[in-house]
Amino acid sequence: MLSGLRIVEYGEGITAPACAKYLADLGADVVKIEPPGRGDAARRREPFFHDCADEECSGLFLYLNTNKSGITLDPSTATGRAIFLELVKSADALIENHPPGHMKSLGMGYPALKKVNPLLVMTSITPFGQTGPYRKYKGSDLIAFHMGGIGMDTPEEVEDAPNEPPLRGGGSQGHFLAAVTAGIATMGLLFGRHQTGKGGYLDISEYECLADNTRHRAAQYLSDGVVQRRSGGEAQKPGHFGAGGLQPCKDGYVQFHVAETHMWRAFARILGKPEWGDDKRFAERYARSANWSLAEPVLRAYTMAHTKEEIVRECQGARVPCAPVSQPRDLLASRHLRERGFFVEVDHPMTGKVAYPGAPAALSEGGWAIRRPAPLLGQHNEDILVGRLGYAKDDLPKLKAAGVI
Amino acid sequence: MPRLPLKGIRVADFSQVFAGPAATLWMAALGTDVIKIENPAHPDNVRRASLGADRKYRYTEDPRISWFSPLNFGKKSCTLDLKTPEGQSRARDIISVCDVVVENFATGVMERFGLGYDQVRRVRPDVVMLSVSGFGRTGPDRDFVAYATIATAFGGLNGLTGYEGGEPKIIGGAWGDLLAAKTGALLTLAALERRWRTGRGQHIDLSMSQVMIGLAPEAVLDFTMNGRNRGPRGNRDDIMAPHNAYPCKGDDAWAVVAVGNDREWAALCKAIGRPEMAKEPRFADQRQRWLRQAEIDPVVAAWTRERTSQEVMDTLQKAGVPAARSSKLEEVATDPHLKARGYFVELPDFRVGKVTALRLPGTTDANSVNGPAPNIGEHNGYVLEGVLGLTAADVEALKAKGVTASAV
Numbered sequence: 089m090l091s092g093l094r095i096v097e098y099g100e101g102i103t104a105p106a107c108a109k110y111l112a113d114l115g116a117d118v119v120k121i122e123p124p125g126r127g128d129a130a131r132r133r134e135p136f137f138h139d140c141a142d143e144e145c146s147g148l149f150l151y152l153n154t155n156k157s158g159i160t161l162d163p164s165t166a167t168g169r170a171i172f173l174e175l176v177k178s179a180d181a182l183i184e185n186h187p188p189g190h191m192k193s194l195g196m197g198y199p200a201l202k203k204v205n206p207l208l209v210m211t212s213i214t215p216f217g218q219t220g221p222y223r224k225y226k227g228s229d230l231i232a233f234h235m236g237g238i239g240m241d242t243p244e245e246v247e248d249a250p251n252e253p254p255l256r257g258g259g260s261q262g263h264f265l266a267a268v269t270a271g272i273a274t275m276g277l278l279f280g281r282h283q284t285g286k287g288g289y290l291d292i293s294e295y296e297c298l299a300d301n302t303r304h305r306a307a308q309y310l311s312d313g314v315v316q317r318r319s320g321g322e323a324q325k326p327g328h329f330g331a332g333g334l335q336p337c338k339d340g341y342v343q344f345h346v347a348e349t350h351m352w353r354a355f356a357r358i359l360g361k362p363e364w365g366d367d368k369r370f371a372e373r374y375a376r377s378a379n380w381s382l383a384e385p386v387l388r389a390y391t392m393a394h395t396k397e398e399i400v401r402e403c404q405g406a407r408v409p410c411a412p413v414s415q416p417r418d419l420l421a422s423r424h425l426r427e428r429g430f431f432v433e434v435d436h437p438m439t440g441k442v443a444y445p446g447a448p449a450a451l452s453e454g455g456w457a458i459r460r461p462a463p464l465l466g467q468h469n470e471d472i473l474v475g476r477l478g479y480a481k482d483d484l485p486k487l488k489a490a491g492v493i
Numbered sequence: 494m495p496r497l498p499l500k501g502i503r504v505a506d507f508s509q510v511f512a513g514p515a516a517t518l519w520m521a522a523l524g525t526d527v528i529k530i531e532n533p534a535h536p537d538n539v540r541r542a543s544l545g546a547d548r549k550y551r552y553t554e555d556p557r558i559s560w561f562s563p564l565n566f567g568k569k570s571c572t573l574d575l576k577t578p579e580g581q582s583r584a585r586d587i588i589s590v591c592d593v594v595v596e597n598f599a600t601g602v603m604e605r606f607g608l609g610y611d612q613v614r615r616v617r618p619d620v621v622m623l624s625v626s627g628f629g630r631t632g633p634d635r636d637f638v639a640y641a642t643i644a645t646a647f648g649g650l651n652g653l654t655g656y657e658g659g660e661p662k663i664i665g666g667a668w669g670d671l672l673a674a675k676t677g678a679l680l681t682l683a684a685l686e687r688r689w690r691t692g693r694g695q696h697i698d699l700s701m702s703q704v705m706i707g708l709a710p711e712a713v714l715d716f717t718m719n720g721r722n723r724g725p726r727g728n729r730d731d732i733m734a735p736h737n738a739y740p741c742k743g744d745d746a747w748a749v750v751a752v753g754n755d756r757e758w759a760a761l762c763k764a765i766g767r768p769e770m771a772k773e774p775r776f777a778d779q780r781q782r783w784l785r786q787a788e789i790d791p792v793v794a795a796w797t798r799e800r801t802s803q804e805v806m807d808t809l810q811k812a813g814v815p816a817a818r819s820s821k822l823e824e825v826a827t828d829p830h831l832k833a834r835g836y837f838v839e840l841p842d843f844r845v846g847k848v849t850a851l852r853l854p855g856t857t858d859a860n861s862v863n864g865p866a867p868n869i870g871e872h873n874g875y876v877l878e879g880v881l882g883l884t885a886a887d888v889e890a891l892k893a894k895g896v897t898a899s900a901v
Contacts, residue, residue: 147714241665258653280498304560343646416716
């Protein structure tokens, strides 16, 4: 979809690389700049292929950096800076995630880069933004997720609050949310150039990206001051928005969300209690929630006697909202995901062919593809410096010796 | 006032609640003309939604409290009953002058309204259509009844979230809905870019569960590379330590700390009054600390317990240690840092004067708000008469048939 767009990625870890990945997988030409010698910090993150802690074997790095050309470059050197500026001059966007002030200290803040390339869209992703009292505070995925308030909603209800801390979503989902948000904002400005004729600067704060998910509740609070707590008060039974909640079953767990009364009626029939369909103890959503202790043993007996697949097939067959709580093995075995072509095999020199999560959508005209695996460290130094920027091949060893690449 | 990047693009927005409107909110903020099409008898449920202290949905008519404004500012509202042939015709007319269609109905519903992708393409061949659903519009599970919890469970995220060795937990907020909406917005903008160059649109059949899977690639790759199935790990990290949530002074108050290297470790030890720990050989490097974090956590907790989460954050950050409060909603809503950044904006509202909303990340004072949230049917005149060219008599006839209604 985005072939013809040129992106320079200057960052490490997840936020900037994931943002650039989204655009790369959609066809953009992405040049990824890594620190010479040590490379992107994500290269040292698990999971490692066959537990081999090699900088070319991090599953996280491999996933995040598909389709990109990789160069090593130190823009704090004079030559490094010149190379960086040349890349930026012919780029449509620069995506970076260094601490506030870093780019300016290199003489490459947006005002300087704008002079070099007025059409450039520059996206800076930081934990707390470029401005404000917390701008110098350091971040991480744990910090973003909890600072943004999602931790105190995960889970929403606990029975023993002092011993049940607020949780982070598994993996690094805070970082990925910031990356998607930065991607939307970047694409907006890129598209906007068709009529504005100029680029722009985006100050993306991870904190704000996470807080955005409760924008409606924060706005409500500012008007009525109502807050929710994790426990105490009117303790809610599992799934007061949708009855059933999480249940263990024969081979794992299933998740129910029986929100509407017609769904409850169908569910009651499946549980062998059709009379509960009209029983006023369960007739409406909050009654179901309040009286859940009466229904749970029957539901538990049902789920413990069946597998995830059996339960989901029977319940969804009767239009009762239910899903398996998937483990990765379930996802790879899913006929639905296979028929949607979701997982894609990526061949990499160190790992051979490995299945990766693929596109989040089916696209009627295509435009999403993994054309190349993640680059080896410095793999495209020659392609980019010699092939694109016109340096001589003989220059490369000198640049390397000088620590420029 | 600088020209907004997507001015001139028009969206026919059939979506409701979270999973579509959060995407079209971005489009509205970027300057598109978003026409939200609502059934006059059954408007977007979010118009009356708020949350009580007991976490029950609370019906409200107050636009200051309802969730509608923060999710729908800058959009226009036109009422049409899509179950009627007349309503479907008018919807197709609107689409014929739009660039984008967004919907998040169950699979098959748009087709029943005569507004499926193939039908819409007949009136607007280059349309970009975004469909958001739990499982997608194709595949054996396409008809699954899906909520965000269902798609997120299927996508494996619940199985990765929880206390170490414990049962799965649900991620808070409308996580699945909002991540799907945002991913959808990104793909829609990319599709508009391609359409600009090629003149061709497309159907973006977005599956929330597929979005969810892509958010946790570490777990997927650990299986596809190594055959392992990860489970929940609490607040812990694969390599960083200490890395956890720690109890603080006050009611259910917590702070998180994430130490990523030896320098941060030394700074933490000093800040909590235990500088000697930085010299202990059994905590000498990250790997050692990770293996022994169960010994380290209680020491940190003893210090954090005496302080509020804000004090923990400020003290440790000033010492160079990554730390943050585990924010309560009200702490975010009143955060002076966000206020200083201009995050809270006022929207005009014809009923109550003004409503506070939060701007979108990356927007600035100059472009954060493209107008207030619309009242139901507020823009019937603009859409039906202005855009479609119907006469006032035509519109009255539609009202008489219940196809549309007067603005409230």
